[in-house]
Amino acid sequence: MHVFGLILFYLVLVLGIVTIFLGFPGTFIIFADALIYGLITHFHGGITVKFLLLLFAIAVFSELVEFLLGTFTTLKFGATKWGVIGTLVGGILGAAWGSAALPLVGTLVGALLGAFLGAFILELIHRDDQAGAAKAGFGAFMGKILGITVTFSCAIAMITLILIRLI
DSSP: HHHHHHHHHHHHHHHHHHHHTTTOOHHHHHHHHHHHHHHTTTTTSSHHHHHHHHHHHHHHHHHHHHHHHHHHHHHHTTTHHHHHHHHHHHHHHHHHHHHHTTTTTHHHHHHHHHHHHHHHHHHHHHOOHHHHHHHHHHHHHHHHHHHHHHHHHHHHHHHHHHHHHHH
């Protein structure tokens, strides 16, 4: 049973990384996995409460930075508040559509295209400037990529810290 538990623990760590590309907060999945491990081992297996607080801080940081990068990059490329709203709504709707159309890969592609289209369409409606709307859409697309990159990097750092503690 012990071996099965460890295999499940490591699989959930990998799942945390994969879910980042599906639009889920994978860093929190990694944190929850470490928390469960700590509870099961009564915090004697290398995962301590203090260490969990560090992992939680990294998870919150990564999700906050991902959100802010999407917002500020969209604004940096000339979007108005409508472009930012379009980025958020478009990213969510695009991820949902992409998941339905092509599970796994479709979620990431849908979120990226949805962010672009959401910003582009709302900017076009409210500014009637195709070039400006396209620029804002590109900013939304880039912000989404940058955000995912930061979250992925934080997830890798979290898993590395966990593995160092457990090995």
